[in-house]
Amino acid sequence: MxxxxxxxxxxxxxxxxxxxxxxxxxxxxxxxxxxxxxxxxxxxxxxxxxxxxxxxxxxxxxxxxxxxxxxxxxxxxxxxxxxxxxxxxxxxxxxxxxxxxxxxxxxxxxxxxxxxxxxxxxxxxxxxxxxxxxxxxxxxxxxxxxxxxxxxxxxxxxxxxxxxxPYDYTERLDFWIDRVRNYDRVIVPGDGTNVWxxxxxxxxxxxxxxxxxxxxxxxxxxxGDRRLVTLDEMVELIADALDRVTPRATENESGERSEPGATDVEVVHAGPRELGAGALSPDDYVLYRDYPHVLSTAKLAALGWESTPLDEAMEATVEEHVESDRDGSEHDPGREAEERVLGILDTV
The missing domain is CATH 3.40.50.720 (NAD(P)-binding Rossmann-like Domain)
Structure with a gap:
């Protein structure tokens, strides 16, 4: 052809x-x-x-x-x-x-x-x-x-x-990249083992x-990606890619900005009860799915197709995100609501 x-x-x-x-x-x-x-x-x-x-x-x-x-x-x-x-x-x-x-x-x-x-x-x-x-x-x-x-x-x-x-106008992953890029604590719904x-x-x-x-x-x-990752692992991939693409400047709960690259991102797990403190639920988080969604890709691979290594794929995605003006805000459950959840978790 x-x-x-x-x-x-x-x-x-x-x-x-x-x-x-x-x-x-x-x-x-x-x-x-x-x-x-x-x-x-x-x-x-x-x-x-x-x-x-x-x-x-x-x-x-x-x-x-x-x-x-x-x-x-x-x-x-x-x-x-x-x-x-x-x-x-x-x-x-x-x-x-x-x-x-x-x-x-x-x-x-x-x-x-x-x-x-x-x-x-x-x-x-x-x-x-x-x-x-x-x-x-x-x-x-x-x-x-x-x-x-x-x-x-x-x-x-x-x-x-x-x-x-790159160039994903749905901005689903942009939300997570923006969170990891700008905050030192990122809420992940559930226990982080969710797979979509x-x-x-x-x-x-x-x-x-x-x-x-x-x-x-x-x-x-x-x-689909030949190697699947959990929501936790996706956040880790984003953080690693950001470290390679551009140093991160994060903001803590007091609104203080850290020096770029000085603070590792902490993943904070929150279940339905904890999220309820901020009037949130797990379904408020884009790319969260209660039941795992997994597609077999063996049939496509049998044709000779191969997928890109995840670190390379995420680095290209993050690099284009940094250059764009997308922030995934339409998927944002609200940082103020998340702060209330973090406050509750800190007292447990």
Whole structure:
């Protein structure tokens, strides 16, 4: 395969995918509405085709103009859009749909492709735009891929778990980086052993390319870090990365700033009762999940895919965070509330 059409391509997963494809000598065209800044605006290796992917006529025009070997669908949020795309790009060498680990409908460890059931999707859920039906819609998109493969289309799905890395506009990990960077005591809900599988964004990009090149039509492939870490270990990875990227200047409970790098971060565990002192709960903390969410990545690894070592992935993530203006504040449970919790814990 020589040419690729990336539906999306300028924000997070799509942005890293375009870079991955360029690194592997693909001719790349981005198809989107042009509503976001284009990081490849000055890169003459990337062509652009503007349009709304929910408009079938616009997608057909892109297919005719670009005639790509491979199509990567990064922004298909409704089953009807996947069904349309698999029809429009039926003659391509590969159509790869970005699904989600949230498509799984049963809690088990680990979740495996072809074994763990997918979520159901009702007619109402298929057109709903709330976060509550995201997993249902992604699961139905997977089923559209399977149906297309049954018709002879080289369609495949990739299911990432929680994705992190540079340019993450969700700011989920930015909250934790900001906490570690600015405070010498960081509250971690529970006992710190919580596990929510995460996937480094560059690894998601490489998984998409590998699946397009080597995957089997009608198959889905999980993608996530090959080595999982607990919430405690994630905080430690962040602290170590910050030490390599930039010295930390932390603030104690009295509001006093320490000298950069002078204070190690102390992880403070707080259960539901302790967090209640600040009117908080464990679910107020982004990337906390009561039941472990783990995806098997053996099927993807069998294609020759490899993941980035965690320290390298976190260092790149932290370095870009420091240069950005993101702080994850939309996920902040409130430092004042946390101070009340810390005060209670200090008296125990």
């Amino acid at each position: 020589d040419s690729a059409l990336v539906v999306g391509g300028t924000r997070f997963i799509g942005r890293h995918l375009v870079s991955e494809l360029l690194d592997h000598d693909y001719d790349v065209t981005i198809f989107n509405r042009g509503n976001h800044d284009d990081p490849f605006a000055d890169d003459d290796r990337v062509d652009r085709h503007e349009g709304d992917r929910t408009n079938d006529s616009a997608l057909e025009a892109a297919a005719e103009a670009v005639d790509p070997d491979a199509v990567f669908d990064c922004v298909a949020y409704y089953p009807k859009d996947v069904r349309a795309a698999t029809e429009i790009f039926a003659d391509c060498e590969a159509y790869v749909y970005v699904s989600s680990g949230d498509a799984y409908g049963r809690e088990e460890i680990p979740k495996r492709e072809g074994e763990t059931p997918l979520r159901p999707c009702s007619t109402e859920q298929a057109t709903d735009d709330s976060g509550a039906t995201y997993g249902n819609r992604k699961a139905e998109g997977d089923r559209a891929v399977f149906a297309a493969a049954d018709r002879g289309v080289n369609a495949m799905a990739v299911r990432p778990c929680i994705v992190y890395g 599988h995460r996937a480094y964004v560059a690894d998601v990009a490489s998984a998409l390319r590998v699946v397009a090149e080597r995957g089997d039509p009608g198959e889905a492939y999980n993608v």
